[in-house]
Amino acid sequence: MANGTIAISEKSFFEEGTTKQASGILSWLLSTDHKRIGIMYLFAIAIFFFTGAILGVLMRLELIAPGRTIMDAQTYNTIFTLHGVIMIFLFIVPGIPAVFGNFFLPLQLGAKDVAFPRLNLLSFWIYLVGAILVLISLFVKGGPIDTGWTFYMPYSVRTTTNVSLAIFAAFVLGFSSILTGLNFVTTVHRLRAPGMTFFKMPLFVWSTYATAWIQIIATPVIGITILLVMLERYFGVGIFDPALGGDPILFQHMFWIYSHPAVYIMILPAMGVVSEIIPTFARRTIFGYRAIAMSSLAIAFIGYLVWAHHMFTSGMSDTAAIIFSFLTFLVALPSAIKVFNWVATLYKGSIDPQPPFLWVMNFIFLFTIGGLTGLVLGTLVTNIHVHDTYFVVAHFHYVMFGGTGTIFFAALYYWFPKMSGKMYNLKLAKINAALFFIAFNTLYFPKFILGYMGMPRRYYDYLPEFADLQLISTIGSWIMLLTIILIFYNFVSAMINGKKAEANPWGGVTLEWHIPSPPPLENFDEIPTVTHEPYDFSQLKTMKYIPKGESYE
């Protein structure tokens, strides 16, 4: 991708920070270095992911048998709400952009940092404040929120639980997301290395760019919506209150105008990571580069046209329902373009099944199931049968956890050696990928059947005929917990006493593989000049770093 020599600095960003005075933990918390900020996000997000996962396991434990098992109904309500709020607002939305976007966007562009490094640090702090507010809302008067992560009106005004604070936390988190988004858009426009035209950018950059636009344009809408919920609770303005003439369905519109595009904030960066991993492990340039790049923008755009497919049974007009159902099918086109191009890239590639690649295979399988069942939900007639059932729960876990969650791990396996300079246990990582596949399908596949049979989501109790499948699902949650613990173990032990990683362990060619692992503070001693296409593997011959034991003709 680049000509000339890049980056010869003896010290990595671990040893050398941007702050001159501060040292120790403060040199991290006050650092404006995009790499350190990315790693801090990684730690915070890993903790919240684990918390959310534990809450999920508790829910599954309660549902192991009909009737009360370990908690009462109100506790169950708060736990599924918290599971949703934590997983959505604290894990999946910021996950890939905040961790890997921060770390790798400047590296892949050939830049020394993002456009506004101090704003970047501020976003991180705002994220932390939002997260702390979520935690505080659990313990103050009123008790933890029990509305579900959707905060639907009018219940969110009537309930006595602590909605206002939790909602304010979501507002603050949204602010962090907006600032990250505008930072990334500016970075992509202003800080590309010489020669890096838009169509020479790696696909992860493209998808992060599209995501950043959604963050900027969609997030304010949820911001104002949840502010209105707070005002409603304090002053009784009546905007969404049917007793005063307000329309609760309008709240649903406003909520989904953000929250549907937010689904693409969650999945688009994951698709970008897939487009990085597949060429690297197939040793082949990506098939249909421009189609994949453009489909990211197309997904971001179409994402705005489909929000009301969450509301088919809400009582909105039939005309709107038909239009939104039709528009929903359009999303399938750019998504399919991506999947076909990935598969076409694999065709006749010399595939090297390393852990990141295996995780991507998990993704393609799970995401395809998630995507296809989305068509069932997008069709009006079938939607009415399965609306608000476990079918929906299964669908979005296949898309979000099977899609974005899987790729979060894939990205970690792919880039961990670059970020930390250490290599994890490859064998354990491969076993983990297989275990994850089993755990995931045991946990979530029964939910499709349960939903089809009529089991409603969010219910505390259920009829005896659902008991067998609920039990299978709960057993799946235990295997999943084991898998997650093993993943954590693998990375933590690699950090403590892992082997030193090579600069380019997988034979990647995008710019981040041209510099040492871990990268030095300023990334590149000299800003590279880009001459190659992003996935041109012929440059491996002339690269400074190529993996040991490999020769390229």
Added chain:
Amino acid sequence: MSNHAVNIAHKHRDDIGARMGMWLFLFTELLLFGGLFLIYAVYRHEYIAQFRVAAMELNTTIGALNTIILLTSSLTVALSIAALQKGNRMLSILLLIMTNILAFAFMINKYFEWSSKIHHGIYPGSEHLLNLPNGQILFYGLYYIMTGLHGLHVIIGLVFLTTVLAFIITGSVNKDNYVKLENAGLYWHLVDLIWIFLFPLFYLIQ
């Protein structure tokens, strides 16, 4: 190697990038108010007659006066940037102070307008308002939220402008480096833009 930390602080300056960031932020503000305008549109569509009745109570003169004040403050801030560009620092400072005074005048007007409404018992949740038809309750709900949020932005803009004013006085914002003033100006114009739409939607319904 220890001077790396210093190097990063002295990175090249990118004024276009700084303005780009500001504009992107303004889009978020635009969409924030856009959401409110959407709600307004829906309820005006549903309660058109009651919106007309409720709007009779609003004082068009005060609204028009505030429009003129904001438009003038937009002019002074634009002139202030031009003055600094031409190297006329004193004029720039003077115009910025004028902008601040006009912003204050706007808020004072707003204060009297709101307090007279509240004095008449018209505020969210008030007994008088709750006895009115639903459309009027929503009109006043939206009136308070939208002008209130706009007022909040006036205050933020004031803080922003005053900070930049201090920078001009200390000299860190000057003829060759004035992107901060430009960005404060952009923010201030946005406040004006929102008001350009709020004014006819609330004060000019017949």
Added chain:
Amino acid sequence: MQEKHSHENHNISYSKYLLVWVSLIAFTSITVTIAGIDLGDYTLAIALTIAAIKSALVINIFMHIKFEDPIFKVFLSISGFTLIVIFTLTFFDYFYR
């Protein structure tokens, strides 16, 4: 990098700003006057058209969009277009309910 933060085409004369301000005030008085006349359904349309003209003046001249890099105009149209999409699709519900 020097050319990146020069502003040669940014310098607008004071009189041009004043002219814009005068037209803004003029449009304000027009919109207030028209609001006094009963034009039925057209009242809102006229008021919004005038507001749109006023904001175009502010955005183009006061906010310098006319003189900025073309990408800024693209950005502005993205956000404007998004607003239009959101309004249109929401009203498919409310017009046909």
